[in-house]
Amino acid sequence: MNKNFTRLLIGSGESSPEIRYLTGISTPDDFICFETPSGVTALMSKLEISRARSCAKPGVAVLPESDFGTSRQEIITGAAKIFNTNCFEVPPEFPLGLAEKLNASGIKLHVSESDFCPGRRSKDKQELQAVIDSQRAGEAGFSRAVKVLEEATISPDGLLIWNGETLTSEILRAEIDCTILKHNALPTGTICAGAKQSSQPHNQGSGPLYAHTPIVMDIFPRSSVSGYWGDLTRTVVKGKAPEIVKRAYEAVKEAREYAKSKIALNVSCASIHLAAESILEKHRFFTGTSDGEPFGFFHGLGHGVGLEIHESPRLSPRSKDILTGGEIFTVEPGVYYPEWGGIRLEDLIYLAPDGEVHCLTRAPDFLEIF
Amino acid sequence: MNKNFTRLLIGSGESSPEIRYLTGISTPDDFICFETPSGVTALMSKLEISRARSCAKPGVAVLPESDFGTSRQEIITGAAKIFNTNCFEVPPEFPLGLAEKLNASGIKLHVSESDFCPGRRSKDKQELQAVIDSQRAGEAGFSRAVKVLEEATISPDGLLIWNGETLTSEILRAEIDCTILKHNALPTGTICAGAKQSSQPHNQGSGPLYAHTPIVMDIFPRSSVSGYWGDLTRTVVKGKAPEIVKRAYEAVKEAREYAKSKIALNVSCASIHLAAESILEKHRFFTGTSDGEPFGFFHGLGHGVGLEIHESPRLSPRSKDILTGGEIFTVEPGVYYPEWGGIRLEDLIYLAPDGEVHCLTRAPDFLEIF
Secondary structure, three states: OOOOOEEEEEEEOOOOHHHHHHHOOOOOOEEEEEEEOOEEEEEEOHHHHHHHHHHOOOOOEEEEHHHOOOOHHHHHHHHHHHOOOOEEEEOOOOEHHHHHHHHHOOOEEEEOOOOOOHHHOOOOHHHHHHHHHHHHHHHHHHHHHHHHHHHOEEOOOOEEEEOOEEOEHHHHHHHHHHHHHOOOEEEOOOEEEEHHHHHOOOOOOOOEOEOOOEEEEEEOEEEOOOOOEOOEEEEEEEOOOOHHHHHHHHHHHHHHHHHHHOOOOOOEHHHHHHHHHHHHHHOOOOOEEEOOEEEEOOOOOEEEOOOOOOEEEEEOOOOOOEOOOOOEEEEOOEEEEOOOEEEEOEEEEEEOOOOOEEEOOOOOOOOEEO | OOOOOEEEEEEEOOOOHHHHHHHOOOOOOEEEEEEEOOEEEEEEOHHHHHHHHHHOOOOOEEEEHHHOOOOHHHHHHHHHHHOOOOEEEEOOOOEHHHHHHHHHOOOEEEEOOOOOOHHHOOOOHHHHHHHHHHHHHHHHHHHHHHHHHHHOEEOOOOEEEEOOEEOEHHHHHHHHHHHHHOOOEEEOOOEEEEHHHHHOOOOOOOOEOEOOOEEEEEEOEEEOOOOOEOOEEEEEEEOOOOHHHHHHHHHHHHHHHHHHHOOOOOOEHHHHHHHHHHHHHHOOOOOEEEOOEEEEOOOOOEEEOOOOOOEEEEEOOOOOOEOOOOOEEEEOOEEEEOOOEEEEOEEEEEEOOOOOEEEOOOOOOOOEEO
């Protein structure tokens, strides 16, 4: 933090990780928050003030915004007088329209050049436990999916049948997601993509599921209580897997394990990505573009997980991030080919400040389900 | 749209309603999008390009962002050359940090003074159906909750017992939310707040539920397919309700119906709010503040619903919105008192362009469940 500035944020507790991190308050609508060296002040609407007071982090002052004005501009200029400043430090995401209005009222904004909440990257014990809780919710969802796939039968034309009807991505996703809900977490976009849909890493999956082709399940629940995420991917096949799918599965698993073995303090995130890539290439799973569509391993190896599902550090070839300890991040190599689909295997890692590497994922590794 | 400008947006399809409205693309991560009088262009990462092409609205050009550069700043300055302009119109939410970097590269930004996508307010047939589908998912969730409460028994100390265990807000919410998931929608913050928790309008509810006190259920699912929301609130009591709760329920219902009767083309949204308020006051449910905590009817009467759960028009005393037809919005009066809890009853309304008023909510109205 630049000590010369009072810091100003605006956002909803649900969508702004910074504002949630600083205040502990989760709201559907935007609110205004100030940080000075002496503490954090959140200005709330009448609708939210009681609830905000009951869930704010210790030491956060919660005041009614109506004491300062009605529009966002009025509230901020009103508060500026209280803080005895006409200059605030803001995060890069601060809205330009409001910034221009504030400028016109004589308020100067200085965009923070470094991370606005650098403390977010290194997780404390409570944050680690919050991520683990969400991860367990996701794992319970995965176990449920495996049970459904075990119970499913294969029709003569290769369709999966469960509970007397065709098993679809939608049905399998609802089974996973209901399990997650019962673990006090929200499933927000669970991927259950079968066959060729699995060759698009972010395709959620729709329609009937088939035997003998990959089903990618990427499960990322967010705790309804803490707001912290978990993240887990496994790829399975109902029945016997084709040779190419088996080979890809083994290569991706080896890439994941090799990448994990490279994790240590002071290591560059780019080098961990490249380690995974080298294993995939060794197994002749190449990356490129065909007719404008990418194939192979064309996403980053991983990303930090916390109050955002994708946050710092980034594990990608161009990342400049260096591991310093305390980070929680995914290691999720994958290969994708439009001809037969995709394989992705994702573990969640905690690099302790002492350098010890903890895999937070307990879901087992297997390809075929009979 | 100002015809002199190419328009520029950045956001994720999941969190930016404008970018989803213009492109039809839903992504977890931000992407860049341009609109010119001749069409919309979305620039996608390798990870998303195949999927984006398959879900983009007709006529939207989907190009790889890597053709233009690597950083957001490079991509935009690269695209500026293609569009032969150094000036873009942006929405007020455009991030200040990126705006400053673009300014430094000679790109000028002009914040849109009017609604960036004014077409979003008046829903077409497809959008209306999308909202109705989400509303039906929410109603199915409510029906499930009613069934659970019917099955529940009351312990000697007033606790609700269901399936052999104490019924909590968490369990009831999971039952509602699982039902919503099975209707292809995402429950994102379902409120099941009992007893005194129900006196905080946005308290999600936690812990055991009791007989003879209000349980506020505010259910707002978002379609996993279309991204459009539904919104529904009902308040019930298991067993006999106290007299004050009955009186409040009848007053809130009368306020809702009276407010609905005032909806018409060219009517001000503020006047509809005030109509509801007048009924609550007539029944001596007053609004104020006690020890810094608000009581009575202290939120707006309603809000538009579409690709955002809270969007234009706003039905509040200070709103300047006038109904022009095509809007979908909630009418949800409520009263809240820390001593006994709260009552909120919310219907979803479609005001057709011809002035006909359609209530989209089919959930029945009743207070007591035996």
